[in-house]
Amino acid sequence: MKEIILNHPMITHKLSILRDKNTGTKKFKELISEISMILCYEATKDAIMHDITINTPLEKLKTKYIDEDDYAFVPILRAGMSMVDGILKVMPNAKIGHIGLYRNEETLEPVEYYYKMPSNIESREVFILDPMLATGGSALATIKKLKKDGVKKIKFLCIIASPEGIENIKREFDDVEIYCASKDRCLNEKGYILPGLGDAGDRVYGTK
Ligand code: PRP
Ligand code: URA
Numbered sequence: 130m131k132e133i134i135l136n137h138p139m140i141t142h143k144l145s146i147l148r149d150k151n152t153g154t155k156k157f158k159e160l161i162s163e164i165s166m167i168l169c170y171e172a173t174k175d176a177i178m179h180d181i182t183i184n185t186p187l188e189k190l191k192t193k194y195i196d197e198d199d200y201a202f203v204p205i206l207r208a209g210m211s212m213v214d215g216i217l218k219v220m221p222n223a224k225i226g227h228i229g230l231y232r233n234e235e236t237l238e239p240v241e242y243y244y245k246m247p248s249n250i251e252s253r254e255v256f257i258l259d260p261m262l263a264t265g266g267s268a269l270a271t272i273k274k275l276k277k278d279g280v281k282k283i284k285f286l287c288i289i290a291s292p293e294g295i296e297n298i299k300r301e302f303d304d305v306e307i308y309c310a311s312k313d314r315c316l317n318e319k320g321y322i323l324p325g326l327g328d329a330g331d332r333v334y335g336t337k
Contacts, residue, residue: 130299131306133171140164140310147288148326154335158211161260161288161333164310165215168286172256172308173219197222201247203275205230205259205267208329212258212286226250228274230267237320239270251279260329262290262309263322265297272302288329289313291322 146152147160178193197220204210206229216223229243247253257271268285275283283305285298290309293316298305313322321327331337 130303132295132299132312133306133308134312135164135167135171135308135310137167140167144288144311148324150327154332157332158214161211161329162215162218164288165212165258165286166218167215168212168288168308168310169216169219169256172284172286172306177254195220198224199254200224201226201250201253201255203228203246203255203257203271205257205271206243207231208261208333209257209259211260211329211333212288216256216258224253226255228271230270232263232267232320234319237264237266239267241270241274244274246275246278250275251281253280254282254284255280257283257285258287259285260288260333261322261325262287262294262298262307263316264291264320265294268294268298269301272298272305276302284308289322289325291316 143160143164176195177199179196181194182191201224202216203226204213206227224247226246227243230239230241233240255275262268272283285305286308288310290312295307313325315323317323
């Protein structure tokens with residue numbers, strides 16, 4: 130199973146601001162968006178390329194292009210929506226599916242409340258978007274739904290992953306690639322990532 134961690138001074142710098150509890154909603158959202166854009170570049174390193182012939186002002190050129198229709202992006206509501214902005218900067222015509230999940234605060238089990246995917250989802254490569262991969266429960270529930278719908282290639286893009294979350298995905302779905310900006314130390318007893326950034330959804334939407 131492929132596990133890619135963005136390893137770059139600019140990412141470390143941006144994460145330092147993002148993690149800071151004094152960083153406000155506006156900056157927080159901007160940083161999630163910027164890092165998501167970079168995650169998207171990284172996750173499309175092996176993109177399917179199609180042949181095309183174009184005319185430069187000087188000559189004919191046989192070149193390659195990416196068909197955005199080959200892909201679908203699936204943010205896990207709510208916090209995952211904050212990553213869509215950055216993704217659309219890279220793939221402006223991206224098809225977006227939505228899955229609504231929240232973690233039951235006692236059991237930490239994901240509870241589904243919404244599921245709507247673009248047409249022909251089974252023939253697209255799907256990138257799941259969620260800033261936080263903690264226990265992996267939300268990620269696993271999403272992967273299971275997509276696989277049931279016939280999706281064959283899935284990548285999971287997150288800002289911060291816990292070692293436990295990565296292991297849990299690896300154990301069940303060895304074929305799903307994980308891209309994250311940071312793999313943090315561990316989970317605390319309430320299922321929060323340490324050092325982490327707190328509750329991503331609350332910080333994006335200012336709900337606490
Ligand atoms: C957060 C986060 C993930 C989930 C990660 O969402 O955005 O979806 O927790 O935890 P897990 O790996 O243990 O499942 P939350 O359930 O707080 O919902 P929200 O996005 O609506 O705030
Ligand atoms: N969800 C979050 O938003 N933050 C965590 O640290 C864990 C789950």
